Amino acid sequence: MSAGQDGSASPGDACQLVGPLYGLPPLQEPLVPPQGDSRTGLSRAAISDRLQAVRDEAERLALSALWNATSPINRLPNEILTEIFMFFTKRDDGGFLPLWALHKPRDQPKLAPSARPFGWLPLTLVCRHWWAMARTTPTLWRTIDINEQRGQGSLLRLALQRSAGAPLDVTFYAARRALAAFPLLMPHVSRIRKLVLPEAEKTELAALCSVLDHEMPTLNSLTIYGDRDLVPPAEATVDPTAVPAGHLPVALPPSRFPSLAYLNLSWVVLPTQCPFPPTLRTLTLMSCTYERATPLSEFLKTLEECRALEDLCLEGLPMNLSFDHIPSKAAIKLPNLKHLVVSEDRASRVAHFLGALHVPRDCSLSFSARHNQPDPLQFSSLLPRDFKSRFPVLASAQFAEIFVTGMRVEMSLGGGSSLQLGQGPVPENRWSSLGELSAVLDSSRLTRLSVCGDISIAEEDHWRSLFKGLPNIEHFHLGCFGTNMQRLFIALSPASDSTSSATLPEPVGKSLRHIAISGGEWNDSIMDALKTFLTSRMALAPLHTLRLEFRFKNEAEFLAKKAIFLAEVAPSHPSGALEFEAPHGYGSGRGSVSVTLDLSQLANEDED
Template identity: 25%
Template sequence: MAPVGSKLSFQQLVEAMLYKAHRCTKPSRLNKYSASELDAMEKKLQISLSLIRGVRNLLQPINRLPPELLTLIFRQTQLHLPDFLPIRDLSASGWKWLSLLQVCRHWRGLIASTPELWSILDSGMLPERFLKRSSAVPLRVYLDLKLNYLPEDLLESIASQSIRFRELHLNMNAWQSNATIFHHFKDPAPSLSGLTLVIDGRDITNGHLPQLFSGEMPSLRKLCLKHLTSWPKGYFQNLTHVCLYDQNELTRPSMDEFLDFISSSPFLEELALVRAGPTRMTEGSSHGPPSRIISLPHLRQLDIGAWASASMVARFLSHIRVTSKVDMYIWGDGMLNAPQPDSETPASLASLLPEDISKLENMRPIKKWYFARQPRVILDTPFVSVTGAADIEGRTLHMYGTFNASQVIPTQLLSRYPVSNVESLTVRDSCMDTNGMNILDIEFWRSILQGLPELQKLEILAFRSIGFTRAIVGALMPQHATDAQPRPPLCPKLTSLTIEHDVSLPAYSIRTMIEARAKCVPPAARLEFLRVLVFDPNPQSVRQRRRRLRSMSVSEAGSSIGSHSDSEATGLENEVRTREEEEYRLHTEDDRKLLEGCVEISGEVRFEYGVPLSVGLVPDNWPTAAYNFTRGRRGS
């Protein structure tokens, strides 16, 4: 053993520990060390074991990576939100990356000493620590004062770093102070590129934004404002993304004022106006052709949501010129479903567009049209959109909502919407009233199809829409002139037909229509492809029968044991279900044989089972980010 106080080797430390473990058998040798000396040896042993574990950890393959590369991997585990309309994840999943601090000492030290990993400052997640560890790197700041209380001194510390702000997303609806919150943000923000200000109007006079960052925000490109309708002169120019929503109704801008605003941002790429924008009527502004046109050559997306009337939308659209690349979404009950001020009926969908749409190049060429009258089961907001690339495939028009028949008068729709080049039409109608007052009948569809001479593909999504398929098939049936000679059929280029199997597929009517059309067109123009989507029997009818049988079984059971009645009812339910499915299968098989026997179909007849029905009725990007953000879908 080494003398007391000398430096011990690792082997000597281990030996000392063994002596300590066997002190009962060798007390004489153990007595050579005092308790303090043994404690010192134990501490050194622990340090040595820690060093061994550290070296072993560094030998792991991932820890052999350069620290810079490992840091990049860590950054990929963080939640990255868009700098425009960021929808925050308020659950713990947004901060799971912090668990990396618990993996090992090497990772903990690397993370703690990397300022970029602490550059997302959130009022709900240790803002003091993030502010300190972020050092001097640019900051993305999320301050939700509605959910998280911040002392004024901490808010002042954060605001004092405005020179580092890259983004600021501030929800100040619940700010509690005698002074306005804006006095904290008085220093310039030269690097600020994204700004979101959500406020309910408290401490705001006439919707006017007080001075912010001394007006020095030269890099600002993306802006989202709630409630605010005006700001100091010179603010908010050269923007690329703008979202205004829930503006003060009394101080919303006039058309000229709003056109001045957007004209100051010639590179505007995205514009969202939700219950906001030039919706304040001014005398004489709605009469005659527009005297001022603003060109937006860089615009890529336009959202107009929940305006007071369709005529206001049309008036605004008449003042702008956009390219064929703009995706446009117009939604809201007030302008699409609610009665208009001068009428007891909702506005026509045609009134959303100005009479002259030549400046709206995104409205042509429309090659696909989706028209769906759908109850509020999946989506609760009606909308009209024009999306897609203006190339060979062309643009796509979507109309989705609980539209009244008076809103979709064919002559009005065809006069405003340029659908004469539509090659693909998908229709869905499940809003027919039982009293027959809201039905889109044969004459309606005949008028619509008459305006689609280039139509090649038709999809009828008729599941649970009794009579819908018959109406369209009837419209496609050739009519006879006075000399008994058949007229040229509507949509002479139609070669593909898809039909959802509704409660009763009108197979005989479909075959009769196909045979009649075949007599009026050359062989090359006959129907090439017929596709029928088959699903289960009508679930509503089956459920009603089961409930009726169950009630009958229970009443007839009388004094029988309840469990026996339930078992008997279950057996009856299974019997009904089996019979119903068998009848449906037999009818479907008969329909398939009838249609396959139609020699006038030059191509394939296909019955497909188990295919999801009535899909693809909305654009891929619906609902849009502006729709979700302004609806409050941020978890807050």
């Protein structure tokens, strides 16, 4: 029997099997050279050891995975994990904005260059469980931010898929990317809960606002930044009430947006006949205008229909409003209003609008204007004649904080209420406006006053006028940039116009009991004015506390001035507390010394 017949293969047959017919090269030599029992180059013992090592490593990894699965970080419920992830976004007008979104006043949000598409994304690197949870949680994918970078279409497609049927919060930061994303977004328009449309020129803006032609039953928050060219520049000679050609009005019929609660419109044209949705809780208008001249009464009517309104912010009333006379009986009521902000170039427009409005007693107020030409700009210029009965928060204020700069004078009354005046044609008007505080506030209630900022132009007459109108001030704080604070002490010191007079005239600010002054460098003129003030006041209206905080060149100067001050002032200030302090952090090379002194204790130490 031949080799082929008994089933055995000869070397020639093997060569035929691996030949070109089977696509393999001819066999030139045995695949495994014969080496006895160790043909692989390893002994059986070595192979067994290596196999056991692999098994040990696999068991270690399995135990490690089991251990990780039982650790607290991997056993947190998905509900808690979702809250942790959502902590990296903040609520804003009923929706969400990433923490890494950078806001600018009167401008749309800007994204940081290194901003990630989702603020919570780095948390997915903690462990596989966290990543799996994030990938399958629709609420984490519903917040979609489309910036100017490429690849935003893929991001939007992924977010729409993984958000499943969850309501969407969509923010566009660039008009071009928004228009490119609309074809993907339109099938999901009924899911949009929050929508932010970016600043755009008029043709792009019209295309962006086309999304509002659809029924949006879920929409809760809408922000449109509009076109800056809608507002003519200050130096332009065109009629500021005229609507530039080509701008289409943004209509928001209530039937199309039944859930809209937060509305923020900037630089857009408002339709005259279309009211705001009555479901609004927050309304912000900035530099908007109507499609044609509209009387104030029509604007008030649209506001009155928003019975649920809680926050009203008007950063500029609609530009082409005509201020028709509104009888006091026809003034509208906003019964649920909690915060009211009105800012205008001309103070008279603010006062006219406020004269047609009734708000609850606990409503916080913020009014501001930049001029009142040709009349001087005063705090009272912002208010209607019957403001004391219309805005009781002004009459009940017990504390006022005044902040003065070269650009504005702002008065805060606590509780979020404030009045602000822009820079007038004459800088001195900033201080004359403080003299009429008693005409705005109830001077019998006001007991605490703080003045901060640039007081370099404040004269003695300004201070006397201020304290004469506010006779019940007990606590006064002065934080200043200027170096003329000695004028304050001179103004508060009773001056005798006759050397033969046995008594001094009644001083202004006679109710003052606590004074705190910070800022400025200590000098001899301040020392002299302060000594005169303390000496003259002791017999008539003694202070309880006086706290001084000044800058010194070094610690040696501070200690020397402190010793002189105490030696000359302590005898005339036998009781009460005095603080003489050199503050921290006032420039390089300055001393950093702080001390609190009780003059009654110092007097006892001197006797010892």
